[in-house]
Amino acid sequence: MMGQPPTPSYDSRHVYHLLLTSRYLTSRIIPLLAIAAVALCVALVIVVVSVMTGFLDMVRDSGRTLMGDVVISYPINGIPWYEDLIKEIEALPDAQAAAPMVETIGVLRMPYPRGSAKEPKMVQIWGIDGERLAKVTTYEETLMWSNIPEQAKPYVELDRIYQPVIESLDRGQRIEILRISPWENTDSMNDSQVADLAGAITNPEWIEHIRYVLVNSPETFRGSLSSDQIVLMQAALAAEEDMPPLQDQVLRDGVTLARNGQPGIVAGIHVSDANRRDSEGDYQVGGGGHWWLPRYEGALTTIPVDASGGTLEPETEILPFVNEFSSGVYAVDEIRVMIPLEVAQRMMHLDQAEIVDEMDPTKVIGIEPARATMILVKGKDGVSETDLRSSVEKAYSSFLDSVATAHPNGPAPPVPGINPSLQILTWEQQNAGFIGPVEKERALMRTLFSIVYVVCAALVLAIFWAIVYEKTRDIGILRSIGASRPGIVWIFLLYGLVVGVIGALFGLALGWIITINVNGIHDLLAQPPGWLAWGLAALTAVVLIATIIKLFSGRILPVVLGIMGTGILGLFTALVFILDASGGVVIWDPAVYYFSEVPNTIDLPEALITMAGAVIFSLVGAAIPAARAADVDPVKALRYE
Amino acid sequence: MNDDRTQPILEAVDLHKTYRMGSVDVPVLRGSSISVSAGEWVAILGSSGSGKSTLLHLLGGLDTPDPGRGDIRFDGRPIAKLRRGDRNRYRNRDVGFVFQFYHLLPELTVLENTLLPGLVGSRIRADRDRARTLLGSFGLDHRLNHRPRELSGGERQRVAIARALLNRPRILLADEPTGNLDQETGREILELLKREHESGLTIVMVTHDRQIADLTDRTVVLNRGQVE
Ligand SMILES: Nc1ncnc2c1ncn2[C@@H]1O[C@H](COP(=O)(O)OP(=O)(O)OP(=O)(O)O)[C@@H](O)[C@H]1O
Numbered sequence: 001m002m003g004q005p006p007t008p009s010y011d012s013r014h015v016y017h018l019l020l021t022s023r024y025l026t027s028r029i030i031p032l033l034a035i036a037a038v039a040l041c042v043a044l045v046i047v048v049v050s051v052m053t054g055f056l057d058m059v060r061d062s063g064r065t066l067m068g069d070v071v072i073s074y075p076i077n078g079i080p081w082y083e084d085l086i087k088e089i090e091a092l093p094d095a096q097a098a099a100p101m102v103e104t105i106g107v108l109r110m111p112y113p114r115g116s117a118k119e120p121k122m123v124q125i126w127g128i129d130g131e132r133l134a135k136v137t138t139y140e141e142t143l144m145w146s147n148i149p150e151q152a153k154p155y156v157e158l159d160r161i162y163q164p165v166i167e168s169l170d171r172g173q174r175i176e177i178l179r180i181s182p183w184e185n186t187d188s189m190n191d192s193q194v195a196d197l198a199g200a201i202t203n204p205e206w207i208e209h210i211r212y213v214l215v216n217s218p219e220t221f222r223g224s225l226s227s228d229q230i231v232l233m234q235a236a237l238a239a240e241e242d243m244p245p246l247q248d249q250v251l252r253d254g255v256t257l258a259r260n261g262q263p264g265i266v267a268g269i270h271v272s273d274a275n276r277r278d279s280e281g282d283y284q285v286g287g288g289g290h291w292w293l294p295r296y297e298g299a300l301t302t303i304p305v306d307a308s309g310g311t312l313e314p315e316t317e318i319l320p321f322v323n324e325f326s327s328g329v330y331a332v333d334e335i336r337v338m339i340p341l342e343v344a345q346r347m348m349h350l351d352q353a354e355i356v357d358e359m360d361p362t363k364v365i366g367i368e369p370a371r372a373t374m375i376l377v378k379g380k381d382g383v384s385e386t387d388l389r390s391s392v393e394k395a396y397s398s399f400l401d402s403v404a405t406a407h408p409n410g411p412a413p414p415v416p417g418i419n420p421s422l423q424i425l426t427w428e429q430q431n432a433g434f435i436g437p438v439e440k441e442r443a444l445m446r447t448l449f450s451i452v453y454v455v456c457a458a459l460v461l462a463i464f465w466a467i468v469y470e471k472t473r474d475i476g477i478l479r480s481i482g483a484s485r486p487g488i489v490w491i492f493l494l495y496g497l498v499v500g501v502i503g504a505l506f507g508l509a510l511g512w513i514i515t516i517n518v519n520g521i522h523d524l525l526a527q528p529p530g531w532l533a534w535g536l537a538a539l540t541a542v543v544l545i546a547t548i549i550k551l552f553s554g555r556i557l558p559v560v561l562g563i564m565g566t567g568i569l570g571l572f573t574a575l576v577f578i579l580d581a582s583g584g585v586v587i588w589d590p591a592v593y594y595f596s597e598v599p600n601t602i603d604l605p606e607a608l609i610t611m612a613g614a615v616i617f618s619l620v621g622a623a624i625p626a627a628r629a630a631d632v633d634p635v636k637a638l639r640y641e
Numbered sequence: 642m643n644d645d646r647t648q649p650i651l652e653a654v655d656l657h658k659t660y661r662m663g664s665v666d667v668p669v670l671r672g673s674s675i676s677v678s679a680g681e682w683v684a685i686l687g688s689s690g691s692g693k694s695t696l697l698h699l700l701g702g703l704d705t706p707d708p709g710r711g712d713i714r715f716d717g718r719p720i721a722k723l724r725r726g727d728r729n730r731y732r733n734r735d736v737g738f739v740f741q742f743y744h745l746l747p748e749l750t751v752l753e754n755t756l757l758p759g760l761v762g763s764r765i766r767a768d769r770d771r772a773r774t775l776l777g778s779f780g781l782d783h784r785l786n787h788r789p790r791e792l793s794g795g796e797r798q799r800v801a802i803a804r805a806l807l808n809r810p811r812i813l814l815a816d817e818p819t820g821n822l823d824q825e826t827g828r829e830i831l832e833l834l835k836r837e838h839e840s841g842l843t844i845v846m847v848t849h850d851r852q853i854a855d856l857t858d859r860t861v862v863l864n865r866g867q868v869e
Pocket residue numbers: 636660661662667669687688689690691692693694695696849
């Protein structure tokens with residue numbers, strides 16, 4: 001009969017490890033502390049990484065929805081015969097839709113402040129066809145105003161009522177009104193200066209002046225009015241008494257970029273500095289609705305560039321604001337304005353033009369086609385951006401061929417390689433500038449919070465060290481009945497493993513709950529409800545009373561614990577009361593972070609990695625005490641009680 | 642049976658054990674020899690600090706004598722020279738330890754404490770019936786699921802003896818098993834040992850009480866590290 005070869009750890013596959021580990025876990029408080037520590041570490045990392053990942057996803061999503069999947073761009077000069085290119089692209093099996101646009105920069109004169117010195121603003125101008133852009137991007141969903149906001153409604157109504165009155169005023173009357181109205185200091189101005197001011201101020205300002213004059217000095221004013229104007233003003237005053245419901249056209253106007261057939265501007269929500277986001281993430285229009293941008297007109301100026309790259313005379317268009325958009329990316333919303341494609345092409349001299357004979361300007365010798373500086377392409381569902389990009393590149397070269405045959409004498413489109421500014425990029429490449437930093441930030445956060453693992457391991461080490469110290473005698477007993485040294489190591493490693501796994505599971509649960517409710521928790525901090533403060537106060541009182549009762553028990557520990565508990569709870573209570581009084585703290589200020597909600601989806605793969613990390617570091621933490629346990633001298637451990 | 646009694650089951654010759662305290666060597670055992678025959682009940686008598694526990698630990702394979710100075714044989718096998726795994730096996734199978742301070746694991750129940758050598762040993766399924774029988778014969782049937790702290794000193798020592806006997810060791814090593822008990826309870830424990838001895842168990846018991854030593858088959862005296 002063959003004897004089983006003796007191995008040093010002949011006992012390591014047996015069940016006493018499990019028995020001891022489970023008993024050590026259930027009958028003591030210290031391991032619960034270790035589990036709690038691991039759980040808190042895991043929860044912390046899960047929450048932070050999930051929020052960061054959610055944030056990154058939001059940024060990426062918004063980047064994509066703004067741009068479509070693939071972008072062909074040839075700035076300033078633009079691509080001629082672009083409609084042919086779009087036909088070529090839309091014929092691709094990969095592509096769903098394509099939209100042309102022109103992009104340039106310019107200066108927008110804002111309607112604020114009151115008076116003649118309006119503020120100009122640097123803007124990026126996108127000339128678009130709203131309906132076509134809406135097929136490629138989520139443009140329509142980004143439009144801010146589907147209705148006139150409640151606050152602005154009275155103002156819009158006034159605008160409508162007084163429109164005919166304002167239009168009927170002649171130069172002299174305007175000067176007279178401004179001289180009477182206290183809103184403008186015209187005392188030291190001569191008539192032509194006042195006339196300049198009259199030319200600068202907006203219709204809503206005129207309404208204020210007219211109403212003041214009508215109410216306060218009707219007699220002095222009446223003399224200079226025609227009977228028709230008196231009728232108009234009486235009608236306006238009467239209409240103010242009884243405002244009919246408004247017709248809401250705003251959303252439609254945003255898509256068509258026009259109001260009553262007139263081209264208009266759709267501005268990014270942060271182009272107007274009068275717009276503010278409150279802590280709830282809602283937009284507040286400045287002046288209680290007064291500065292609602294679609295009440296006004298903006299003067300948009302840009303400098304066109306000629307075919308040789310030189311600048312031409314600036315072009316200015318005065319266009320009404322018809323809507324605003326909110327894309328989700330602050331950097332876009334503070335600078336971009338949309339105008340109709342044809343208007344932008346006209347302003348940049350990229351519109352279709354007839355080429356005339358230099359000798360005889362009435363003789364048309366050719367057509368200069370309209371141009372687009374960007375073509376945004378959206379792929380069919382399931383088509384990857386990179387695949388779509390290569391299809392689009394192919395479509396572009398066949399477009400070049402067809403242009404060469406169809407328009408042999410017309411201007412040639414830019415050619416890849418020869419015109420370096422011509423780029424065909426995926427949305428991700430195009431937006432690398434703002435996705436990159438957020439990605440780096442997430443990596444940084446993850447690295448920083450990985451230090452938590454080390455804390456986790458250190459906690460487990462300290463706690464297990466204490467446990468091993470406390471269990472020295474038990475280790476001696478186990479050795480005296482034949483347990484091997486590897487067997488003893490395994491007890492504590494298993495113990496560490498179990499603590500790590502249970503802690504990681506609790507951490508996942510805790511992290512999940514926190515992440516899912518992160519907005520609720522945030523609101524709780526921002527506006528602590530009354531019950532929280534009073535509930536905490538009641539709890540503090542209970543603990544305090546229990547502590548006082550324990551004073552007579554003769555034991556010190558419960559009293560110390562009670563005093564500490566009272567202190568900590570009291571601190572929290574005070575904190576909540578202070579928060580209540582001071583209006584709460586807003587950690588995730590939507591005005592800063594842009595997104596109105598904290599991202600609250602758990603990043604499960606990251607969470608699993610975090611959990612695995614916690615388990616490994618728990619084992620690392622347990623390994624040192626376990627080794628120490630193996631080195632316990634059983635004779636010394638057993639000698640005394 | 643009579644042949645067995647003359648045959649030494651455990652034999653120690655010229656044991657030396659020296660503890661180092663800082664830079665000073667403290668010799669505890671200086672050439673102690675002892676021979677225990679199968680079925681014998683031997684008492685080791687000696688004053689406090691004479692090295693009784695040290696000798697017992699060496700006999701039980703918990704500790705080793707100074708290198709090359711002394712030989713311990715169990716059934717003819719040299720214990721001190723065993724490989725680690727085999728020494729663990731020796732402690733688990735061949736000997737059973739009983740201590741003055743019971744040394745039960747506080748988290749485990751009486752039954753689990755008793756089963757422990759079975760669980761540590763090779764058997765995956767420990768011998769529950771054996772543990773129950775032992776505890777039953779020691780009058781502890783109603784205590785199986787109690788924790789050690791709920792037991793009296795005498796009961797705890799009986800659990801410790803049951804644990805020591807679980808794997809049917811050839812020899813029981815008891816270090817002042819009654820040292821922590823009152824006289825009445827101590828006598829009960831000795832009765833119990835006597836019963837086990839009568840059914841064939843070899844016992845080596847350390848005591849400093851001559852009256853207790855007189856209950857055994859044979860008494861050896863340990864004085865200044867030597868058996869007299
Ligand atoms: N690890 C050690 N280091 C130094 N000296 C030790 C060590 N262990 C035991 N000793 C000493 O060895 C001597 C013998 O100890 P041992 O425990 O064997 O005595 P004992 O006869 O069992 O005494 P008691 O009756 O008090 O239990 C004592 O003087 C003790 O102080």
